[in-house]
Amino acid sequence: MKPGFLMLLLLVLVACESAPAITPAPVSADAQKFVALKGNREIGKNKYAETCVSCHGMSGRVSPGAGKDLATSAFIKGLSDADLVLFLTRGRGVNDPLNTFKSEMPARGGDSALTDQDLADIVAYVRTLQK
Numbered sequence: 130m131k132p133g134f135l136m137l138l139l140l141v142l143v144a145c146e147s148a149p150a151i152t153p154a155p156v157s158a159d160a161q162k163f164v165a166l167k168g169n170r171e172i173g174k175n176k177y178a179e180t181c182v183s184c185h186g187m188s189g190r191v192s193p194g195a196g197k198d199l200a201t202s203a204f205i206k207g208l209s210d211a212d213l214v215l216f217l218t219r220g221r222g223v224n225d226p227l228n229t230f231k232s233e234m235p236a237r238g239g240d241s242a243l244t245d246q247d248l249a250d251i252v253a254y255v256r257t258l259q260k
């Protein structure tokens with residue numbers, strides 16, 4: 130093998146290694162119907178302030194005993210936007226194994242008037258809170 134070829138191989142390997150591995154979170158089958166929604170974070174901020182703030186606080190950081198901290202949540206980080214919308218449509222009951230607060234996360238934040246588009250807007254805002 131020619132040294133030049135080895136050098137090239139090495140360069141290619143190094144280039145591949147240093148490329149950042151950004152793998153977007155997979156979208157579950159149930160969340161496919163939300164993929165097309167495009168969230169607007171400004172609208173989402175207003176909706177969040179109306180519905181979510183009482184339990185989660187405007188910065189996603191809560192007072193003890195209320196909702197979970199959304200700013201540092203690994204659960205949120207691990208979900209695609211579509212799956213987060215799906216989560217919000219369902220909430221998390223007290224008997225859900227993931228529920229550690231023994232307090233309910235209400236479906237649609239307890240406001241059944243929030244549309245799927247509203248939830249996508251809220252998700253866009255929640256993304257801006259992430260640390």
Ligand code: HEC
Nearest residue numbers: 180181184195196197202204227228229230232233234238
């Ligand atoms: C009545 C209080 C209440 C309201 C209103 C509320 N939540 Fe929650 N939320 C909770 C509680 C309590 C939990 C934690 C439940 C548990 O232990 O898993 C939670 C959990 C969550 C989680 C999961 C976090 C994690 O790390 O597991 C997300 C995301 C979330 N809420 C988003 C929202 C959004 C967005 C809204 C507004 C649409 C909202 N919540 C409105 C009480 C509330």
